[in-house]
Amino acid sequence: MKKKVLIIGGGFGGLSAAKALGSYPDLFEVHLYDRRNYHLFQPLLYQVATAGLSPSDIAVPIRSILSGYRNVSVVLEEVTSINPQAKTISTPKGEVAYDYLISACGSRHSYFGKDEWEDFAPGLKTLEMATEIRRRILTSFESAEIETDAQEKQAAMNFVVIGGGPTGVETAGAIIEIATNTLARDFRNINPQETKVYLVEAGPKILASFSSDLSRSGLEDLQKIGVQVLTNSMVVNVDDKKVTIKNQTETFDIPTRTVIWAAGVKASSLNQTIGSPTDRAGRVMIKSDLTLPNHPETFVIGDQANFLIDEKHSLPGLAPVAIQQGRHAAKNIVRSALGKNMKSFVYFDKGQMATIGTKLAVMQFKGIEAHGFIAWISWLFVHIMYLIGFKNRVLVMFQWFWSYITFNRGSRLIMQKDWKK
């Protein structure tokens, strides 16, 4: 009889597991649950938020990605809990039993206990958040255009990005480029050159996961294009009018209408239902074969899990980690179903990269480091390669080429919040 495999999450990890198990129609019946009907390419979310790409350029229906795998079905449903003892998951429609489970639910934002900041400083995790940030950025420029009070005008033209990791750096770089290149021609009553983009980082350097040299190049490039980088600067309050920052010498306010949170993540809240130990970020501690301790049929992978590489370090929350773990979990399920021992997961490190602006990026791969144009071209190539769907690849390539030669950004539509208007 076929074994029933449930997968939670159609992100990078869940999809790669589903595709791998889809090659064994005689062994498995696979059901992939996701609360959204599309797979989202999160690394390009900041481009939707900054009007470079449209939502549909970076999202593909999960059903269409998996349509060729006859033993895989897709269920549009939120999973509310996992019970590894009973080998069941719960959804609003009831409980579902499994022989094997792969949970790949990803992560969400962490406001370090200050959840009330979320309304004023949305993060970049979903398409809804990205389009809301786009709305706020574009609306700020529009209000600056008609504002007569000089201070209010400047507040509308101040943008604060909190968190100096790759997402924060990419977003800050993209906002300053919109102001200096794209909007400069279109407005009559504001000088987009007066736009101030602040990148606020609590630690001593930005791009801290990169080498010191690349972190420094990233900083210099950001400053060159006009981003004001504030390191050793702790955000102590955010509201609808300002961000309050404390550094070693003073506490001060930046008046602003647009704040973007790129500072911290925590694992899916589903982890709290599993009853297994978690780390400080709420990630479930998993064994080397990617299963939960004492539950060899329950796998947790990707951003939802903490995979220790030694006593002190764990794998970072990156797409290649989730993809490789998804494939490995599938392989271990095949081995287990065939009565073989499961194998430990070994990560092949594909390095990391971040773009700063047009023709500016940083990348490192196995001791090789690059910045500037070569890193930027590599960044473009890798992101196109990983995007799912031929149509999306062609569309994104075309739009990047178009904005490169015209400085134009195609998706500058302000969607109203109230759809009844």
Ligand SMILES: Cc1cc2nc3c(=O)[nH]c(=O)nc-3n(C[C@H](O)[C@H](O)[C@H](O)COP(=O)(O)OP(=O)(O)OC[C@H]3O[C@@H](n4cnc5c(N)ncnc54)[C@H](O)[C@@H]3O)c2cc1C
């Ligand atoms: C803005 C941003 C930029 C990034 N840039 C990069 C980058 O440049 N390079 C890189 O390698 N990584 C990057 N990452 C990280 C990378 O996207 C993640 O590491 C990766 O998505 C993790 O894959 P996953 O499968 O664990 O989770 P995800 O890809 O997040 O997928 C989780 C899926 O689970 C679904 N889900 C969640 N909860 C439930 C539930 N209860 N019930 C049903 N479905 C549920 C979600 O809808 C989603 O489809 C970035 C992340 C973000 C947010």
